[in-house]
Amino acid sequence: MRDDFSPITKQILARRVGYRCSNPNCRKPTSGPQEDVGKAINIGVAAHITAASAGGLRFDPNISSEECKSQSNGIWLCQNCGKLIDSDEKRYSVSLLQRWKSLSEQAALLDLEMDSTFNGLRQSNSASQDFKNGSGTQVNIGNTTIGHKTVYNQHASEFVYEVKKENGVQIKTTYRINPVTGARVIVGQELA
Template identity: 40%
Template sequence: MAQKRENFTLGTKTEIASRSGYRCSYPKCGKTTVSARQHLEGFENTGVACHIYSAALDGPRGRGNLSSPEIRSSKNGVWMCSEHASKIDKNKGADYKAEVLQQWKAIHEHQIAQEHLNVFHPYGWIENIEIKSCPIFENNQKIDFQKLNLITGNNSTGKTAICEWLISLSDLGRLTRWGSAITGIPKPEKELFKPLKFNINYWAPNKQNLKIELKNGNTAVKINNNTTPFPSIKYNVIYLSFENNIENTNHRFQKKLGIDLVKLANITKHLNKENGIFYRNGRWSQSEDDDNTFNLTCKFLEGPQRSFGLMSSSEQFFIMLDFMIARASIESKQSPTLLIIELEGLTFSPQRYRKIFEHLSAPSTPFQTLITAYSDDTFDEFALWHRTDIIKSENYSSQNPVYRLEKRSQSHL
């Protein structure tokens, strides 16, 4: 008896094609697959809605433990020209794994959405980070990235470490605690640092490969296998972590945001015009105690005008988050940008999670986001995540606290 294929419906094929702009999703192809028929009425479509996980039980890339509705979903489809549709399925899809096709789909659909909105930003996209060797994780681990990404794990399991390694795209100084640029320290102490080696694969706008290796206090950097003192291809990485009771001064905002006073004033004007997710109608007033210090008052959602200093810690974080998102949106017009948000120590309602997630995953948001948080079932209800969990290695012990990375299987691809 023939095995049942889980084919896309016509409506699903149309959705996959439309989300791709009827252009091939294969990198550097982008071929238009629909056109007017020559000398005849109607149109011709030469594109193919390809399954990421296979329509057949024994097909390319297998089923990936997906249910029949998930296999038939548009989320499991990527649009290709006829040439590349054939190419990705050869050899049972061994050369084009599901994670790769999901990356291509996410990147291509993001570009099409930006074009549709008539928003043209410098193209950039972090594909993955490959952890070759380090003192925290098992060797040869990899995290693939899409537009909105989540890493969860308990405290002291390496979430911040991954953030620091990604920040090295724009600031090698974040590698100092891993033994980078250590000077004036005796050689025996330098050798206490365990070797760290990782690669970041990204587009800016062409495909780039950053290799960083730290050993005995020395840092080796290569871009596309060429040695360089530091990553010379500009990529913004903006970082926000939670802290209790942020001081209500422009100085604290400037330090947290990594900007000067003029930029802070202009971002405030931008937010007053556009509104943030939570921020409304703010202004800076000169402090009575210091002519060089200013304090913020603003609304939280539709609440009353209040001093930032009198807000709760979570409300302060959300206001600061809106400033960070505004900065990322503005800077992404000049260079590719990644926003990193660490939520450790912060709990809030699923409704507020949803507000943040929907905003950051929207086509109008022109940058990628990575969020780290404690392991929490709250995240399970959201289908927007590309999620990685940090769990204990099989070889874990108190003397050898090593973790591994596990992509969370989701009911929504």
């Protein structure tokens, strides 16, 4: 018997990562508008970290049916990354998927907490001047050090990194920023 997620669990998984793929190398939006104004497109999937049934990838016989279909055993992914994690069980281990989930939830929270401060910094005169010159600025906000380094390419995207210290470990997240909309997309995460 397969332990499927409830619609509410799927919705919680999607909302906790801002409707973005939890693969930190993807972070693709998974929801958007349809032509019909009363409907939306969803290309996201609630994937099981440990398999929903015996014989599936990463199956754990030691967890109960309730644990298997709980939010703690789920990860929100785009369709491509959902297929990807089910194509190589050794590469996409339980611990890696749990790490992706944790990083994606932290990134979504950081977007909520830091966006107005970040946008204000980008719009300040000194920061703008630094961006124009291609140099960098650094600012400390709480336990987070935000370093800015602009790289201009043919599409005029800006690349920015943030270093956040968690439990004694520093994680560097690199974002690509659209200079017109200000939208940020994670392009990579690594230990700093």
